[in-house]
Amino acid sequence: MSYPLDSSVLAEMMSSMGMSSQNPNSLAKMASRFNRPAGTKSTSADDFTAQIRLFKERAAKDSALPPVKVDPTPREEILLTFRPEAYDESGGVRTTYVGMKQSYSRLPLEDLKQINISQMWVRKRHEGYFLLCRVITQPFRNVAIGFGVEDVEGNAAAVYVYNFPTLTYATSADMDAIFSMGTMLAIREPTYKLSAWGSDPMLRVDSPSDLVFLGSDNSIIHGQSWESGATIGRSLTPHKSAKAWRESGAAHFKAKRWFAAAVCFTNGIELDPNEHILRLNRSEVYMRMAWYRSAFQDAEKVLLAVGDNIEDLFFRSAISRAAKSLYYLGEYSNAIEMASRRPQDQECQKWCIKASDRLREQASGEYDWNSIFQESQTASAQLEIAEFTGPLQVRDMKNVGGGRGVFVSKDVNAGELLMVSKAIATGTENRQQNESTMFINCITNRALTTKDAALRSQLIERLWEESPVDLIIKALYAGPDCSPPAPYPPSQSLENLKLLENPLQPSTDIDIMRVDGACSFNCFGLDSLKPINTGSIDENDPQLDRSSGMFSLPSMCNHSCLPSAHWVSFGNFMCVRASRNLQKDEEVTIQYFPGHLPFGMRKQMALSNWGFKCRCILCELDKEDGEKLCREREDAMSRTRQDIGVRYDGGVMRRALKLVEDVRRTYSDHEKRGQCNVKPALFNAHHHLARVYGERALMEGTQFRQSSIEEEMKAVEALGVVILDRGLSGKIKRNSSLPIDMTQGPTHMNDECVIAVLHIVQQLYALDKLRRAELWLKTALYLEGVRVGGGWHLFQTRYCVILEELGLTDFTRDILIPSEPTN
Numbered sequence: 001m002s003y004p005l006d007s008s009v010l011a012e013m014m015s016s017m018g019m020s021s022q023n024p025n026s027l028a029k030m031a032s033r034f035n036r037p038a039g040t041k042s043t044s045a046d047d048f049t050a051q052i053r054l055f056k057e058r059a060a061k062d063s064a065l066p067p068v069k070v071d072p073t074p075r076e077e078i079l080l081t082f083r084p085e086a087y088d089e090s091g092g093v094r095t096t097y098v099g100m101k102q103s104y105s106r107l108p109l110e111d112l113k114q115i116n117i118s119q120m121w122v123r124k125r126h127e128g129y130f131l132l133c134r135v136i137t138q139p140f141r142n143v144a145i146g147f148g149v150e151d152v153e154g155n156a157a158a159v160y161v162y163n164f165p166t167l168t169y170a171t172s173a174d175m176d177a178i179f180s181m182g183t184m185l186a187i188r189e190p191t192y193k194l195s196a197w198g199s200d201p202m203l204r205v206d207s208p209s210d211l212v213f214l215g216s217d218n219s220i221i222h223g224q225s226w227e228s229g230a231t232i233g234r235s236l237t238p239h240k241s242a243k244a245w246r247e248s249g250a251a252h253f254k255a256k257r258w259f260a261a262a263v264c265f266t267n268g269i270e271l272d273p274n275e276h277i278l279r280l281n282r283s284e285v286y287m288r289m290a291w292y293r294s295a296f297q298d299a300e301k302v303l304l305a306v307g308d309n310i311e312d313l314f315f316r317s318a319i320s321r322a323a324k325s326l327y328y329l330g331e332y333s334n335a336i337e338m339a340s341r342r343p344q345d346q347e348c349q350k351w352c353i354k355a356s357d358r359l360r361e362q363a364s365g366e367y368d369w370n371s372i373f374q375e376s377q378t379a380s381a382q383l384e385i386a387e388f389t390g391p392l393q394v395r396d397m398k399n400v401g402g403g404r405g406v407f408v409s410k411d412v413n414a415g416e417l418l419m420v421s422k423a424i425a426t427g428t429e430n431r432q433q434n435e436s437t438m439f440i441n442c443i444t445n446r447a448l449t450t451k452d453a454a455l456r457s458q459l460i461e462r463l464w465e466e467s468p469v470d471l472i473i474k475a476l477y478a479g480p481d482c483s484p485p486a487p488y489p490p491s492q493s494l495e496n497l498k499l500l501e502n503p504l505q506p507s508t509d510i511d512i513m514r515v516d517g518a519c520s521f522n523c524f525g526l527d528s529l530k531p532i533n534t535g536s537i538d539e540n541d542p543q544l545d546r547s548s549g550m551f552s553l554p555s556m557c558n559h560s561c562l563p564s565a566h567w568v569s570f571g572n573f574m575c576v577r578a579s580r581n582l583q584k585d586e587e588v589t590i591q592y593f594p595g596h597l598p599f600g601m602r603k604q605m606a607l608s609n610w611g612f613k614c615r616c617i618l619c620e621l622d623k624e625d626g627e628k629l630c631r632e633r634e635d636a637m638s639r640t641r642q643d644i645g646v647r648y649d650g651g652v653m654r655r656a657l658k659l660v661e662d663v664r665r666t667y668s669d670h671e672k673r674g675q676c677n678v679k680p681a682l683f684n685a686h687h688h689l690a691r692v693y694g695e696r697a698l699m700e701g702t703q704f705r706q707s708s709i710e711e712e713m714k715a716v717e718a719l720g721v722v723i724l725d726r727g728l729s730g731k732i733k734r735n736s737s738l739p740i741d742m743t744q745g746p747t748h749m750n751d752e753c754v755i756a757v758l759h760i761v762q763q764l765y766a767l768d769k770l771r772r773a774e775l776w777l778k779t780a781l782y783l784e785g786v787r788v789g790g791g792w793h794l795f796q797t798r799y800c801v802i803l804e805e806l807g808l809t810d811f812t813r814d815i816l817i818p819s820e821p822t823n
């Protein structure tokens with residue numbers, strides 16, 4: 001649920017301060033003082049929580065009140081409210097609440113009876129009815145799109161449409177093309193309610209699919225007698241010819257107003273269904289909007305109409321558009337078949353080659369990871385790789401929200417690729433946007449980050465166009481307040497799915513509450529893998545992806561702080577690999593948040609963000625250690641940071657040694673400890689001590705190199721790596737194999753683990769233990785491969801800066817021969 005400007009909470013605050021909350025502008029200004037978007041300094045967490053609580057209490061109180069009859073707002077007042085100069089579109093912070101309980105209409109218009117404003121009750125959803133109305137003011141966008149309407153009796157009302165696809169940052173030109181004055185609408189099962197800032201009633205449309213745009217030939221309009229006259233002054237006079245619509249569409253296209261362009265081309269098609277250029281243009285627009293199913297549908301219709309005349313210009317364009325849309329839909333064989341209809345055409349050849357590459361990736365699970373990595377480095381990169389599913393099954397399981405988990409259907413080795421999954425929707429932080437809306441999620445009681453809010457908008461766009469996405473959303477866990485998820489994978493065949501006929505009419509009824517639930521419990525932060533640098537992270541680096549994504553199969557995986565699989569993201573793709581050897585029927589768990597975070601923080605994140613208590617072995621052990629030791633561990637860890645980058649001296653050494661002892665002490669030796677040796681904080685302490693020894697070695701001699709190596713070995717052991725040969729001199733125990741147990745895998749892995757191993761290599765290399773250095777270098781490559789994959793090529797790309805710093809560039813080039821497969 002959301003409010004046009006701000007909640008009643010602000011209205012209440014204002015009245016308690018003796019201020020008028022009647023005026024939307026002053027309310028917006030007030031909102032900007034109290035509510036700030038994610039990322040800016042805000043009122044305290046307590047104030048924030050109190051504000052949400054107050055909002056929920058008021059909403060609950062309001063919904064417990066009976067519906068009332070109120071007089072319709074006088075028409076003049078509506079006209080005054082929506083006069084263009086009444087609104088300041090320049091910015092300010094607006095607040096909107098999402099994730100509240102709400103309904104949406106599932107009944108087709110034909111099954112509903114007409115109702116007028118005078119018959120409507122405030123605080124009531126008018127089930128079984130629709131309101132026929134027409135737009136009488138210019139539309140205005142705030143959090144919602146607002147405009148005035150009148151019904152056939154001449155009564156007026158303010159309408160606020162939330163969540164309308166593609167219009168989150170719409171300009172007046174966008175909105176005018178869609179909600180221009182005179183537009184006829186039917187609002188299915190309308191809800192009439194009191195505005196947050198006063199007693200004025202308004203019509204609130206939360207699910208944009210409740211809105212039906214009525215063309216002039218719609219039978220509902222015929223025979224209606226409008227109290228205020230048959231026509232009203234229109235802001236846009238509808239064109240009379242397909243050609244004129246085509247020109248308007250082209251102007252919107254040029255200005256990148258895709259949705260408005262699609263609406264114009266559609267109007268033209270309605271006037272002249274045989275105007276192929278309009279369909280081809282619309283197909284192109286749909287492609288820009290990533291509405292590939294609709295883009296294909298248009299191209300296919302042109303193909304059917306023009307026949308197999310390969311010289312025909314329309315045929316040529318239609319084939320390449322159809323092939324391209326099939327390619328982006330992931331229907332690679334169909335794309336090849338389509339493109340093969342014009343084998344000599346260069347564009348078609350391109351789609352054939354690309355689709356063949358994708359088919360190969362899909363079948364083999366082998367990818368050119370190095371190129372993929374390079375491509376993923378541009379901000380919010382949308383990669384072109386195929387999805388892949390390894391030996392996995394989704395099965396029912398007890399004691400987890402949603403009741404399902406992912407399992408391996410055969411034995412797999414550590415590092416084996418389990419899935420490559422493309423995001424259904426992504427959201428990226430938009431720092432250019434000079435306006436901001438704070439979305440408060442009433443499910444998690446937190447403000448949505450701007451990237452999560454963007455993801456939510458994109459998901460609604462996807463749902464609008466593609467009913468298969470609707471099936472996935474229905475099959476995702478959406479929290480305890482939504483109906484249980486449908487079985488996964490969705491079973492309905494694509495053949496029976498509804499397709500978009502008109503961009504203004506969605507292919508499915510949109511359940512906004514489920515969208516919010518699904519987003520709350522199934523969002524992944526997509527921080528693409530980056531090259532490893534030793535320097536600090538530049539927060540303003542445009543390369544730093546600030547994206548989130550929603551996925552299908554990965555959303556079936558449950559969390560463990562000590563997971564059986566690692567995941568990384570490349571642009572909009574998520575890749576999951578086994579973190580250790582897994583036996584058939586073992587569960588595939590992943591980390592929703594880093595397992596090296598302090599216990600208290602992990603516990604809180606699991607509960608407040610995903611609504612569960614983690615019972616993984618790491619959490620059980622931390623629980624057994626108790627709050628006091630966990631806190632001491634945290635305190636000790638914060639001390640590591642004070643000596644980072646400080647030049648070596650005796651004090652640094654003493655503190656580093658003490659740190660190891662202090663942290664070790666916080667891992668008590670109880671019975672359960674035998675089940676798991678992972679001690680993330682100890683990794684940091686040993687790793688830090690190793691670096692201090694490394695610096696000491698530079699000044700005081702090679703014996704400290706040995707100590708540095710020993711400390712790094714202890715560090716990686718604290719992450720679950722089992723070392724089989726810790727020798728530094730003499731005979732190598734297992735001359736041809738790595739010095740670690742490759743079946744165990746580091747179940748607790750990040751880039752730091754590989755860096756620690758590279759420090760071992762550096763010291764061995766400096767000690768001239770070249771064979772051992774070689775085996776440890778291969779260990780670093782192996783560990784990287786377990787989580788990231790990609791073989792030596794990607795390894796060199798990611799680690800080249802650090803290899804240079806450690807003086808290992810040439811050594812690495814000599815040792816790591818490009819021989820391993822890049823799966």
Ligand SMILES: C[S@@+](CC[C@H](N)C(=O)[O-])C[C@H]1O[C@@H](n2cnc3c(N)ncnc32)[C@H](O)[C@@H]1O
Pocket residue numbers: 399400401402403404405476477485521522554555556557558559560609610611612613614615
């Ligand atoms: C992304 S879904 C995971 C799949 C989910 N189990 C399902 O059936 O759809 C996230 C939800 O799964 C549940 N979940 C995930 N990990 C869990 C765990 N370790 N213990 C209990 N519930 C868990 C929580 O309810 C969480 O909100």
